Amino acid sequence: MQFSVAYLFLIGGGILALFVTLISFASRYKRCPSDKILVVYGKISGGGVGGLHAKCYHGGASFVWPVIQDYQYLDLTPIPIDINLRGALSQQNIRVNTPSTFTIGISTEPGIMENAAERLLGLDMKTIQEVAKDIIFGQMRVVIATMPIEAINADRDRLIDNISKGVEVELKKVGLRLINVNVQDITDESGYIEALGKEAAARAINEAKIKVAQQERDGEIGKATANKEQRIQVASAHAAAVQGENLAAITIAQSNANRREKEAESERLGTAAEKVKAADALRESYVAEESAERQRAKREEATQVANVIVPTEIEKKRIEILAEAQAEQTRRTKKGEADGIRSVMEGEAEGLMAILTRKATGLREVVRASGGSPELAALLMITEQLPQLVAEQVKAISNLKIDSVTVWEGGKRADGKTSTSDFVSGLVGVLPPLHELTRNAGLRLPDYLGKLMSDPQRLAELGDQLKHEAAKRNRAAEEIRKWLNRNHDLLTSFDKNKDAKIDFGELEECVRVVLEWAGRSGDAGSLWFYSTKDSGTQGPLSWDPLAAALAKSPRTFINLEGSDSWLPFEVVAQAVRLLAQ
Template structure:
């Protein structure tokens, strides 16, 4: 073969290989530029590429999730749409059924459904303006929230927020699905008002809870006190029972100790008695041995001494008997003398009483006269005292004032004597005159008698009849 021809062939082959490589590179670059792959939270939307839906209808919009596809930029347009959840916060103003305006703050999680049909719906509406999803969802949520709040009171709103959230979510779910959107969750974060209505409800509730807490605290303290009292009572009962058991045990121990001490003392006494008995027996044995060793002469001496002692004891007994007899006789004589003295004293007293009675019976008149004379002086003094308050006396008759007063006193005494005689039958005038006469006779018969023998007679007045001066 011609070397030049062979060399030209190799050159052609090399050119062809290089051209093929270049073509392959160009193809790879084109494929890499046209091939689109969606991320895990994205969906690939290809406009201009036909795709059948689940119902069998054909659509010019193809949706690819979790994969990729070639997109011809000449005849097709590819867009990525996010499937991530969007957090939408809102705080609309709504009016409750009881006319209170409240501010309800909530948060919602909204996303485009992963199903190609949902992606296709969302792409038709929000592909070129992704932010419109948040705006649309916020408007839908606020509208549904106002509608639901208008049917409830503030108390109902505050009482069950979850129910409110569920009602709002249920109200807009169909509207969101029509746009290819899914409401993952919706929560009411807070309800406030500018007029203090909710604060007032809260204050009332707080006050109620505080009262209940106070009542619960008081009941708890009462229960603790009751339990403490019950515990103290049980402790006291147990302590009392323990003290009783301790006292009983102590008494039992003391009784046992006393019995033990008594038994020990008895045993000691028994031992001492045994020792003494043994010593006595030993002493007796020793004495018996000594007696046997003593001579018979000593026995005679002892017998004589015993006889002498017996004689002395007999004599002493006789002497004591005689002394006792003499003491008995003296006692009898003393008692008899005392009895005689008592009897004689009684007799003397009786005789004295009898003599006094007899003297009274014989000298009754004289005694009455003596008593009358003893009462006469105080009586005259009383009559005289009646004239003490008299300042002056004018006497129209011829006699003097002293004579007149004496006459008045004599008249008063005479009236007194007449009253005594009328009441008792005793004429005091005769008694006094007889007493005075008897004393005068007695004085005449006994001239040598001392002047003090009859002081009453010398002092006795002599009464004249009134008018004699």
């Protein structure tokens, strides 16, 4: 039982100690009102040499440890200070009296509060006023010494601003701040400021008098201006009245004119409407008459068709049928004749074949008889034909009319020949050479009958000339072929199979004809015709007049006498130019 009581006392003591401890701690938790600064000093964090010596709180709260820390409050109530500064020297060394009232207070800026805690903590209000007064007196003297007296008197804002800047810097060093500055009056012992005031007063009075005179002048001017404007307004009103009357008269006249115009327009429209109606009636009558005439014309046309056109069509059909029958008869007759001619030609061909076969057999026997020697066989054949060859040579002079030949012989010359022998040999020399004649006949005489002399250079020149002519003709043919390929529609006369197109064979035939006609353009005996829609077929003409006549119409068709083909003049003229190059 005793143990239980002791245990209860122990518990009660612990609770009491805990309660006392809590009360103690609660009492050390200090709150700072808004018009004060809580300064906690003693053992604080960050303290020591160069560190914080106190912590300042404006508002809020802080726990103050017992024994090692303590606290005080700095009052933020504004402190008014009267500064009766007298005899301060200005920039011109004129002594100035500037009684003023300054309102200061402890600053709440961080850093400045710490200055106040260090220098003002524990001081009463009067002591703080004295500290601030000394600072303000010194700074005011400094500021006044830097300003001329005119600026001090005239520019109060500048003076107060300079004083505020100088004083506040010094006040912050002790933790104070300047709240307000009020300069009550500015005087000087020499009366300079009073004189400046009198000057300003006189200037103001003069300016006032000037303004009064100006106002009186402006009043008179305004009065005269008002009278002028009154007269102008009255005259303007009279003029406006007259103008209004005139405008009214003009409006009345215009209204009358518009009325008369409308009446005339209405009358014109009525007359026009009557004429339009009359014209419509007349047009309708004309339309009816036209319709009647058209119907009558149709009836007449039907009559003519029945009486004239129908019989004509019947006659046309009859003629066409008869023409087709006659054409069919002609075709059959010509076909029979062609079959007969073909049979005759086939018989002749078979006979000619038999003759040539027998002749070949005979020639083969001649060659065999000559021992297989071609030259001997040719000699035998020439010997057989020699009388005929001689006869052909004699024909060269057979038609010469020589009644007599008189020879004046002068004997032999130095070369052993006589004039008569020269004449006979010359006469024989003009006969066609036997070698040339046999060569043209496809034969070659033996060497013992003599050889023809030939000029190799001349033969080469002739060969080159022939090659050049052949190349020129080929180029011309190619150009003509290109032109014809572009103008198939102009070659209808060469469409032999009547298939409405020009095939390769027909095109080549056309090229051949063009080149042939171009070659005959220089022949004086060649006659040409041309055909036009207006004048029909014209000619015959030689080439030059034909070219002159068709120079401006090259697509005109031309024809060479003896040919059944027609070609455009343009392509033949082009071939002539190509061959002449």
